[in-house]
Amino acid sequence: MADMNTSALHTVPPIALRRRITDHVMTGAAVLTVILVLVPLFAIFAYLVYRGVGSINWAFLTQTPKPVGEAGGGMANAIVGSVFILALASIIGVPLGVGAGIYLAEYGRNRLGDVIRFTADVLNGVPSIVIGIVAYSIVVLAQGHFSALAGGVALAIMMIPTITRTTEEMLLLVPQALREAAYGLGIPRWRTTLSITLRTATSGVITGIMLAFARVAGETAPLLFTTLGNQFWNLRVNEPTAALPLQIYTYALSPYDDWHRQAWAGAFVLILLIVTAVAAVRFAVRRGTFGAA
Amino acid sequence: MQAAPTLRGGSGEMGDRIFKFAMLACGLAVLAVLGLIVYELVLRSGPSWHAFGFKFFAGHDWDPVNEQFGALPFVYGTLVSSLLALLIAVPLSIGVAVFTTEMCPAALRAPLSFFVELLAAIPSVVYGLWAIFVLIPILTNYAGPFLGRTLGWSGIFTGPFYGVSMLAAGIILAIMIVPIISSITREVLMVVPQHQREAALALGATRWEMIRVGVLRNARAGIMGGIILGLGRALGETMAVTMVIGNNPQIMKSLFAPGYTMASVLANEFSEATGVVYRSALIEIGLALFLVTIVVNALARLLVWTVTRGQPSRANG
Numbered sequence: 001m002a003d004m005n006t007s008a009l010h011t012v013p014p015i016a017l018r019r020r021i022t023d024h025v026m027t028g029a030a031v032l033t034v035i036l037v038l039v040p041l042f043a044i045f046a047y048l049v050y051r052g053v054g055s056i057n058w059a060f061l062t063q064t065p066k067p068v069g070e071a072g073g074g075m076a077n078a079i080v081g082s083v084f085i086l087a088l089a090s091i092i093g094v095p096l097g098v099g100a101g102i103y104l105a106e107y108g109r110n111r112l113g114d115v116i117r118f119t120a121d122v123l124n125g126v127p128s129i130v131i132g133i134v135a136y137s138i139v140v141l142a143q144g145h146f147s148a149l150a151g152g153v154a155l156a157i158m159m160i161p162t163i164t165r166t167t168e169e170m171l172l173l174v175p176q177a178l179r180e181a182a183y184g185l186g187i188p189r190w191r192t193t194l195s196i197t198l199r200t201a202t203s204g205v206i207t208g209i210m211l212a213f214a215r216v217a218g219e220t221a222p223l224l225f226t227t228l229g230n231q232f233w234n235l236r237v238n239e240p241t242a243a244l245p246l247q248i249y250t251y252a253l254s255p256y257d258d259w260h261r262q263a264w265a266g267a268f269v270l271i272l273l274i275v276t277a278v279a280a281v282r283f284a285v286r287r288g289t290f291g292a293a
Numbered sequence: 294m295q296a297a298p299t300l301r302g303g304s305g306e307m308g309d310r311i312f313k314f315a316m317l318a319c320g321l322a323v324l325a326v327l328g329l330i331v332y333e334l335v336l337r338s339g340p341s342w343h344a345f346g347f348k349f350f351a352g353h354d355w356d357p358v359n360e361q362f363g364a365l366p367f368v369y370g371t372l373v374s375s376l377l378a379l380l381i382a383v384p385l386s387i388g389v390a391v392f393t394t395e396m397c398p399a400a401l402r403a404p405l406s407f408f409v410e411l412l413a414a415i416p417s418v419v420y421g422l423w424a425i426f427v428l429i430p431i432l433t434n435y436a437g438p439f440l441g442r443t444l445g446w447s448g449i450f451t452g453p454f455y456g457v458s459m460l461a462a463g464i465i466l467a468i469m470i471v472p473i474i475s476s477i478t479r480e481v482l483m484v485v486p487q488h489q490r491e492a493a494l495a496l497g498a499t500r501w502e503m504i505r506v507g508v509l510r511n512a513r514a515g516i517m518g519g520i521i522l523g524l525g526r527a528l529g530e531t532m533a534v535t536m537v538i539g540n541n542p543q544i545m546k547s548l549f550a551p552g553y554t555m556a557s558v559l560a561n562e563f564s565e566a567t568g569v570v571y572r573s574a575l576i577e578i579g580l581a582l583f584l585v586t587i588v589v590n591a592l593a594r595l596l597v598w599t600v601t602r603g604q605p606s607r608a609n610g
Contacts, residue, residue, distance in 0.1 A: 127529025218416020
């Protein structure tokens, strides 16, 4: 063996030119793909800031929409409506998601846990428009009219799988010794889970909630036939409500220049909301309290 | 996790039982939600199913006025726009993933993947807005005429081109699924054992040969999973596509022609659909979309799991 190796080393020429060229070409190709992917990203953000910042004014942030075709007005009711719908979604989705995550992490090492885990993953892939149809069927048809609640239910359904899976992951990161120490002190299991395990994993669990929030904040499809949209202010659970993404959609497809301007302004506000949430998540994770895990 | 001490006060045990029950209820709620989705979709698509049967997905005509419903143009539009998106996005995503894991300086790695994942945080409706005002003008002024001149003979880049088209839908979908495919590919590439790379290099492989033989070949199943996950997202994507595809329920060979997808027809027509059959026909399209994405996603998860969970244990054992 040794003989063959040394003789091979002597006879094999330095890496052939063709192979070296291939290597360089493929490296170049990889760099090219990175550029091709980053160009639209920067184009979108640059254009968004360029059109968005130029389009935001006091009226946009404080007034409701003007009648069709009339210039001026704003999306104040849609911004508030979005926050309202997202709050409803969080009230429904966060406790359910965190609870399911606790079940999976603390009691879910069995067949049922596997089924729930798989179901959550499947639920994560269901198209948002389909969830809109279901929310329409169970809330709008039952109530007899479109409502903020229906939109909140749709978005909550979309938040649950993400929250469940990240909560589970974060709880599993908490060292087992911590739980055992609590049991050793005679603390009941439920107190241990809530005050020790969940407490330790708080920043991670919040990360999951924020990710779910960021994911649904810009959703439009599930709101089309649930909250429907509204030209006026509304903060009642049972009434159709304006939402920022819906308003952007309607205005983008309209033939009016002033509405196009407002669509860009709306998109800028929406992105600002989401990017702030994502940045907050990154910040929270970096200085996370469970560095020991 | 188990083995809580047996010596414990009665109140604790009661509390434990209530707590476990409450958490179990939350877990079961996840199952209930999926069950509810299936139940509602099946129940409410019934009238359409009874009226048309399997012919529903083979029919060409979508005529709400005469209550004639055939979903083939939407199925065709969904498939063609998604496959076009994959055709564009797969090479790009794998390139980005390979570059970030195997080639780029360590200092660039984190910001690069952060930027690519930022693409995933942009809402669909904003992509649509950008596509209408930036992408489509570029396509009609530059890319369209160029493709018509060079590839017009193929028959898929012919006819009048007004921007809103299958081509625009495919491109915007591609931009949207790149972050999904590349982030999963990156995850999979990172679990390929280091000794595979070292072995390839020790045999005298160049870096590209090492990546091809030692890394990509080992990660094939996982990359396939990422691609299928991207496909699942593309199939169900609604807003951006609805804004640029032209919403024309006809099957056209040319990518320059407008089309329609299953998700788009739901977005456009559901809230205005009057009549039991019309509405249930739309819900049946939703049911089909749901079933397809479930199968696609389950397949993808399985493939990714075999790599990220199976491989390290095999390497250790």
